[in-house]
Amino acid sequence: MNSTYVISIIAENTLDIFQRLSVVFSRNRLFINQFNFEASKQNLNSHFYIEISTDEIKMERVVKQLKKIIELSDIKAVHKNHFNTNNKDVYLCQN
Amino acid sequence: MEKITGAAMLLKSLLCQKTELIFGYPGGAIMPIYDALFSYNKKIRHILTRHEQGAIHSAQGYSRVTGKTGVCFATSGPGATNLITGICDAMLDSTPVVCITGQVPSNLLGTDAFQEANIISMTTSITKWNYQITKANEIPFVIAKAFYIAMTGRPGPVLIDITKDAQFELTEYEEKLFSFENLIKINNSGYLNNISLAINLINKAKKPYLLVGHGVTIAKAEDEILKFTNKTRIPVASTLLGLSAFPCNHPLYVGMLGMHGNYGANILTNEADLIIAVGMRFDDRVTGNLKSYAKQAKIIHIDIDPSEINKNVICTVPLVGDAKEILQILINGVEKNNHDNWLKKFRECDDIEYQEVIKKDLEKSDEKEIKMAEVINLLSEKTNGKSILVTDVGQHQMIAARYYKFTNNNSHITSGGLGTMGFALPAAIGAKLGAEEREVIAIIGDGGFQMNIQELGVVMQENIPLKIIVLNNSFLGMVRQWQELFFENRISSTEMHNPNFIKIIEGYGIRANKAENHTELNDYLDELLASKESYFLEVKVIKNENVFPMIPAGAGVSDVRFS
Numbered sequence: 001m002n003s004t005y006v007i008s009i010i011a012e013n014t015l016d017i018f019q020r021l022s023v024v025f026s027r028n029r030l031f032i033n034q035f036n037f038e039a040s041k042q043n044l045n046s047h048f049y050i051e052i053s054t055d056e057i058k059m060e061r062v063v064k065q066l067k068k069i070i071e072l073s074d075i076k077a078v079h080k081n082h083f084n085t086n087n088k089d090v091y092l093c094q095n
Numbered sequence: 096m097e098k099i100t101g102a103a104m105l106l107k108s109l110l111c112q113k114t115e116l117i118f119g120y121p122g123g124a125i126m127p128i129y130d131a132l133f134s135y136n137k138k139i140r141h142i143l144t145r146h147e148q149g150a151i152h153s154a155q156g157y158s159r160v161t162g163k164t165g166v167c168f169a170t171s172g173p174g175a176t177n178l179i180t181g182i183c184d185a186m187l188d189s190t191p192v193v194c195i196t197g198q199v200p201s202n203l204l205g206t207d208a209f210q211e212a213n214i215i216s217m218t219t220s221i222t223k224w225n226y227q228i229t230k231a232n233e234i235p236f237v238i239a240k241a242f243y244i245a246m247t248g249r250p251g252p253v254l255i256d257i258t259k260d261a262q263f264e265l266t267e268y269e270e271k272l273f274s275f276e277n278l279i280k281i282n283n284s285g286y287l288n289n290i291s292l293a294i295n296l297i298n299k300a301k302k303p304y305l306l307v308g309h310g311v312t313i314a315k316a317e318d319e320i321l322k323f324t325n326k327t328r329i330p331v332a333s334t335l336l337g338l339s340a341f342p343c344n345h346p347l348y349v350g351m352l353g354m355h356g357n358y359g360a361n362i363l364t365n366e367a368d369l370i371i372a373v374g375m376r377f378d379d380r381v382t383g384n385l386k387s388y389a390k391q392a393k394i395i396h397i398d399i400d401p402s403e404i405n406k407n408v409i410c411t412v413p414l415v416g417d418a419k420e421i422l423q424i425l426i427n428g429v430e431k432n433n434h435d436n437w438l439k440k441f442r443e444c445d446d447i448e449y450q451e452v453i454k455k456d457l458e459k460s461d462e463k464e465i466k467m468a469e470v471i472n473l474l475s476e477k478t479n480g481k482s483i484l485v486t487d488v489g490q491h492q493m494i495a496a497r498y499y500k501f502t503n504n505n506s507h508i509t510s511g512g513l514g515t516m517g518f519a520l521p522a523a524i525g526a527k528l529g530a531e532e533r534e535v536i537a538i539i540g541d542g543g544f545q546m547n548i549q550e551l552g553v554v555m556q557e558n559i560p561l562k563i564i565v566l567n568n569s570f571l572g573m574v575r576q577w578q579e580l581f582f583e584n585r586i587s588s589t590e591m592h593n594p595n596f597i598k599i600i601e602g603y604g605i606r607a608n609k610a611e612n613h614t615e616l617n618d619y620l621d622e623l624l625a626s627k628e629s630y631f632l633e634v635k636v637i638k639n640e641n642v643f644p645m646i647p648a649g650a651g652v653s654d655v656r657f658s
């Protein structure tokens with residue numbers, strides 16, 4: 001059964017980071033409902049919030065594939081109902 | 096401090112990684128690197144391939160036999176795009192290679208400059224990592240990182256694209272050691288919590304079944320697999336890429352899994368009460384239809400790559416980590432056991448397979464006509480299963496996998512995941528250069544041979560004592576088989592009118608013979624094996640033979656066809 005998930009990702013802010021993330025979604029045929037991006041102050045890190053609708057198995061697979069991206073340093077995926085927008089800042093890096 | 100060019104810095108960085116051999120092909124955007132190579136030709140051997148696809152497959156073959164990272168060079172644009180098939184092949188078969196491509200000068204990037212291709216974008220989904228260097232001072236760090244990533248955890252390909260201005264740029268160079276700890280997170284203790292669960296399942300199982308994959312060879316865990324099975328007496332099967340990780344003449348070996356695997360090895364998957372899968376990824380060619388795959392069995396899955404766990408088959412106990420380490424712990428924990436009655440079932444299946452398939456494959460029905468199985472069986476006997484076989488893709492690949500009785504570890508090199516025709520000749524060249532003391536024999540179909548036939552130029556120029564056997568059925572045999580079985584025998588564009596191979600080979604100065612009957616086959620195989628130099632043998636085999644057993648695509652592992 002499909003649910004909506006929010007994936008929060010912290011990664012190095014490299015030139016190719018968008019593409020590295022997007023190939024994982026496209027190869028799994030996942031449409032992106034929402035996409036937010038913020039770079040840290042000195043542009044070293046990037047923080048993405050990506051909202052997708054899918055089933056749990058595909059969700060788990062996509063997260064594992066995303067974890068293989070070398071530039072990625074943290075990833076959390078939560079059911080949209082459990083996503084608290086106030087938590088957003090917790091993930092943001094301070095550099 | 097002395098300043099050197101980015102190109103020289105690249106070679107110094109490669110030397111730091113103990114690179115001895117590079118396969119490559121020059122061109123405009125990589126010329127500064129080739130120029131620097133001129134000064135390093137005593138320390139690094141460069142093999143000029145005849146096509147960039149040849150370069151990457153050779154690097155793969157070299158890597159697979161040595162366990163080291165293969166290295167290849169290509170120029171920008173078409174040079175880089177010619178690497179793509181090999182990169183994808185290396186990704187699917189977990190082969191560590193570092194590809195260095197030249198790129199147009201950085202001020203021309205994005206302008207559709209001559210031979211500009213966005214190779215970083217093109218290879219993002221088929222590399223473990225890729226990176227474009229535009230400043231020479233990045234080179235030492237990035238190259239060290241590339242080798243670390245290619246080798247660490249589950250190995251794979253990395254591509255580094257270097258702009259021409261960075262290759263020319265003069266910068267201070269100092270040899271440094273870089274540390275990349277935690278760049279690739281391997282949860283080394285992650286499996287510890289699950290070990291006792293796994294041991295319990297193994298000790299209690301009545302019909303346990305061990306599946307050996309490529310990961311066993313990569314982790315160099317062959318001895319551990321032997322010790323584990325000798326203690327537990329669990330029957331062992333192998334995937335295509337797992338072949339040679341376990342000796343085929345071992346009493347517990349029950350054969351190969353998969354579409355053309357052994358009968359018992361496949362159907363008894365659906366009788367086992369416990370499957371222990373080591374370094375294999377439950378590929379669809381192995382599992383067939385997942386809906387009817389091993390539903391009765393508990394599954395212990397040992398793999399270094401967490402993304403393989405529960406990807407295709409949901410497992411009972413995941414053990415994520417290095418197969419060698421995990422097996423060492425398991426060996427100590429499991430009880431001595433035996434499963435003779437269970438093993439007997441495999442042997443009963445062997446009898447059925449012998450009657451239905453093997454007997455027919457091996458019998459000489461005709462004075463002259465040669466079957467593929469006869470060639471491989473004879474070769475296996477004459478070499479005692481000790482050679483390295485590098486196979487291409489198609490019927491000959493499956494027959495080689497079925498009939499060569501590997502007795503030495505790390506002796507089977509083939510393109511498993513991508514199934515790349517044209518792989519074998521260049522990969523065998525790389526394998527022979529990596530294992531000069533061993534007999535390396537390439538087994539290729541007439542179709543695949545013509546996909547990278549130009550690499551014979553490398554065999555000639557470098558005087559490589561490689562043995563090549565082409566099984567010529569004048570068809571794209573495997574596709575013809577599918578047309579016969581699943582497309583009402585509509586033989587559409589699979590018949591090949593071949594050139595005179597012997598003349599072509601002789602043009603390359605390689606000794607060549609053609610076997611057209613059983614006696615010639617026997618004699619020429621002896622000649623081939625006795626030869627200290629390269630030797631080419633074309634064997635004219637039956638045109639329309641089919642490979643059985645076969646599990647049709649999409650069917651379950653129990654739906655084995657014998658005809």
Ligand SMILES: Cc1ncc(C[n+]2csc(CCOP(=O)(O)OP(=O)(O)O)c2C)c(N)n1
Pocket residue numbers: 487488489490491492514515516517539540541542543544566568570571572573574
């Ligand atoms: C590059 C590439 N193109 C197409 C295929 C599809 N394919 C798989 S097996 C095969 C036939 C191979 O013919 P041949 O090399 O003569 O070997 P045989 O099957 O006759 O032993 C083809 C075309 C492939 N695997 N790789």
